[in-house]
Amino acid sequence: MIRILVAEDNAVNRELLRELLEARGYTVSEACDGQEALHMIEQVKPELLLLDIGMPVLDGFAVIQRIRENPRLALLPVVAVTAYAMRGDREKILQSGFDGYLSKPLNPSSLTEELDRLLTKRAQAAGQGHGDQSGRKDQAAGASGSGA
Numbered sequence: 001m002i003r004i005l006v007a008e009d010n011a012v013n014r015e016l017l018r019e020l021l022e023a024r025g026y027t028v029s030e031a032c033d034g035q036e037a038l039h040m041i042e043q044v045k046p047e048l049l050l051l052d053i054g055m056p057v058l059d060g061f062a063v064i065q066r067i068r069e070n071p072r073l074a075l076l077p078v079v080a081v082t083a084y085a086m087r088g089d090r091e092k093i094l095q096s097g098f099d100g101y102l103s104k105p106l107n108p109s110s111l112t113e114e115l116d117r118l119l120t121k122r123a124q125a126a127g128q129g130h131g132d133q134s135g136r137k138d139q140a141a142g143a144s145g146s147g148a
């Protein structure tokens with residue numbers, strides 16, 4: 001089971017993300033602010049973090065900074081989920097260490113695409129040391145073989 005941590009202070013958005021993710025077969029954990037997000041990363045050890053920018057206690061920028069300062073979390077893919085959609089915000093977010101960016105209101109197919117992209121990338125990076133994860137090898141071969 002792939003575990004995804006949703007860090008988001010808005011309960012309605014958290015619930016929406018949980019439903020979308022569980023419908024796609026992911027295991028979902030939740031955090032309501034940035035400090036709880038950092039705590040839950042250690043507890044749950046998620047494969048991916050969806051991180052709201054505007055949150056109490058620690059905002060998304062503070063959280064991503066602490067994650068990127070931690071060598072143990074170097075491979076953790078982090079996607080910003082935010083309504084900050086003004087010109088330049090996307091660049092600022094990506095320069096802060098996020099791997100991806102989703103704007104609110106959330107587009108479910110963009111969410112799926114972003115998760116597929118980052119989890120495939122992570123699986124390939126993690127699989128380089130031990131090559132016995134069947135299925136994953138086939139997926140990678142198929143993906144690199146088809147130009148479509």
Ligand code: MN
Nearest residue numbers: 009052054055
């Ligand atoms: Mn928020």
